Amino acid sequence: xxxxxxxxxxxxxxxxxxxxxxxxxxxxxxxxxxxxxxxxxxxxxxxxxxxxxxxxxxxxxxxxxxxxxxxxxxxxxxxxxxxxxxxxxxxxxxxxxxx
Amino acid sequence: xxxxxxxxxxxxxxxxxxxxxxxxxxxxxxxxxxxxxxxxxxxxxxxxxxxxxxxxxxxxxxxxxxxxxxxxxxxxxxxxxxxxxxxxxxxxxxxxxxxxxxxxxxxxxxxxxxxxxxxxxxxxxxxxxxxxxxxxxxxxxxxxxxxxxxxxxxxxxxxxxxxxxxxxxxxxxxxx
Numbered sequence: 399x400x401x402x403x404x405x406x407x408x409x410x411x412x413x414x415x416x417x418x419x420x421x422x423x424x425x426x427x428x429x430x431x432x433x434x435x436x437x438x439x440x441x442x443x444x445x446x447x448x449x450x451x452x453x454x455x456x457x458x459x460x461x462x463x464x465x466x467x468x469x470x471x472x473x474x475x476x477x478x479x480x481x482x483x484x485x486x487x488x489x490x491x492x493x494x495x496x497x
Numbered sequence: 498x499x500x501x502x503x504x505x506x507x508x509x510x511x512x513x514x515x516x517x518x519x520x521x522x523x524x525x526x527x528x529x530x531x532x533x534x535x536x537x538x539x540x541x542x543x544x545x546x547x548x549x550x551x552x553x554x555x556x557x558x559x560x561x562x563x564x565x566x567x568x569x570x571x572x573x574x575x576x577x578x579x580x581x582x583x584x585x586x587x588x589x590x591x592x593x594x595x596x597x598x599x600x601x602x603x604x605x606x607x608x609x610x611x612x613x614x615x616x617x618x619x620x621x622x623x624x625x626x627x628x629x630x631x632x633x634x635x636x637x638x639x640x641x642x643x644x645x646x647x648x649x650x651x652x653x654x655x656x657x658x659x660x661x662x663x664x665x666x667x668x669x670x671x672x673x
Contacts, residue, residue, distance in 0.1 A: 440651050465585075
């Protein structure tokens with residue numbers, strides 16, 4: 399089933415709010431740190447992946463130093479529809495309603 | 498590295514050598530340069546005075562000897578640099594080969610498919626690599642190993658849980 403543009407859940411709203419406050423984007427682990435244990439480490443990428451699927455979040459992979467042997471960590475940024483849905487939720491005061 | 502006590506002639510020669518060594522293989526250029534110097538000293542000693550310190554009026558033989566010493570010093574530095582570069586390349590290749598989660602990635606990609614693998618596994622792997630290499634660079638081998646195990650725990654625990662629940666459900670259903 400394709401999830402597109404459906405209303406985000408409460409935890410997804412938290413992630414969107416965090417990303418909204420960081421225009422430069424956040425790493426997955428930064429989302430976990432800043433969410434005050436609301437988002438767990440084991441589920442953060444599932445959440446971000448779901449938000450990406452819905453089109454509220456975009457993922458970019460920065461270039462890393464050639465001498466670094468590991469994979470580059472992706473950075474997550476909020477998209478225009480994500481901003482829109484967050485603004486709408488603020489406007490309607492619906493953030494808490496969608497648990 | 499240029500010697501601190503080098504004369505103006507040697508300094509000029511360093512500049513000349515820089516240009517010669519820029520794009521060519523060190524050893525060949527070294528021999529070629531020495532041969533050229535010998536020929537000049539033999540056939541046209543006056544030409545060497547061009548590089549000499551005018552005030553000191555150095556002899557051509559002395560100038561050649563000084564230049565050869567400079568060449569030898571530069572060649573030794575170049576050789577050491579090449580060895581260091583080769584060692585670094587080898588180390589990076591080895592690190593690439595020993596990257597944790599490499600075999601697991603192939604299996605996960607096969608099971609989950611490219612899209613899901615990129616979306617859910619790659620970020621976890623990237624986080625694990627970051628912590629793992631930080632621990633390795635700090636010389637904390639036990640911590641690095643623990644980081645890899647924790648990663649496998651994160652990835653495999655939900656699968657184990659689902660399997661356990663499935664088996665439990667089947668068992669309960671069969672007992673009814």
